[in-house]
Amino acid sequence: MILANLYNKVMGFFRQTEPEEVESAKDTACNRLRVVLMQDRTNLTPELMDRMRRELVELLSKYVEMDKEALDLSLEQDGEQVALMLSIPVIRAKDEDEIKAALEAEDKEADDIDDDIEEEEAEEDESSDEEQVSEDEETSDSDEPQEEVEEDEKD
């Protein structure tokens, strides 16, 4: 037993000299569990999360120039609610012409309705519950596309 303790002491000494940054087994477990439980609770698999991430990059790139690799999308538990957290490192704000060009290219391809939906998605960073709400908003937010039109007219 003395030997075992001596061994532990020596090992403990070396352990203490290691940098503190190493994540403890307990923290690893907690973090992994949080992620996996979010997936279980929302039915969002890593593949779906990745797809959502790619689609968001594509969508948001029209408005800002961002670090596409660093865009971080994650689910977090906020009390009873699940929240979708989106963190986007912006490299540079696009100037008006660029945004316009991107949007015009978009307009040629798609109908006005698509724009409506995408506008709302860009604003949203909330839980999946709001998907239903956004349908209602589509009708009430009809003045938003007009803002774009106004900008077009100015130039």
Next chain:
Amino acid sequence: MSGRVIVITSGKGGVGKTTTNANIGTALAKTGKKVVMIDTDLGLRNLDLLLGLENRIVYTIVDVVEERCKLKQALVKDKKNPNLCLLAAAQTRDKTAVTEEQLKDICEKLQKDFDFILVDCPAGIEQGFQNAVAGASEAIVVTTPEMSAVRDADRIIGLLEAKEEIKSYKLLLNRVRPNLIQSNDMMSVDDVVEILSADLIGIIPEDTGIITSTNKGEPIVNDEKSLAGKAYNNVARRIIGEDVPFLDLNEPKGFVAKMKKFFSNLKGETK
């Protein structure tokens, strides 16, 4: 009299459902309550072993359902405590031998004569789980501070929340190892409670005494010195409605722990 029907469930196997059932049942009976335990793990029964009643079983729950005997005939009285009874599972049949409706019916009948009906649920989330939950209005979710057990408990909680009949559920954290928690190698009680966001009804320390108590067929709550036994007795008191603080598990209690501490102190001094 209308007894409380509590299902003891976990999702994952091997986290201590049956041990919890045997101990809470025995502890409740010791307080003078009339308790019946139903083993619904058809084909894999074990509650009888933990209670040391395996040689006394004549009829099982399947015999009751198939009307080969009266419900009262199938209840096996505990060796020590006449307040405690067991309705055993059939070992030769599978989960389809009893339906949800039949279990509900049995629970309703037993409610008239008992204060507590504890339903031992099989592992998994299939029909066996659905059957066990059918007659219950309360649930105790047993888990351990391990990732797989916590994940399964989360699934079970989701299923319980979807059931109208289940009015409340509580979390019982089993096999807690304070020394591993102190060294940050194991999730703490607070971590698990936070992740599952559920109310806690008990914290049971890992105790080698459980092995010997199982071998003897004698629930550990009958051992006055055992820490796990104390913790289970406290759970029973909380179920009855008493306000009992959780045990402090952090201080090393056993002889071995004291010796270890002594030697490590000695080493420290001679350095």
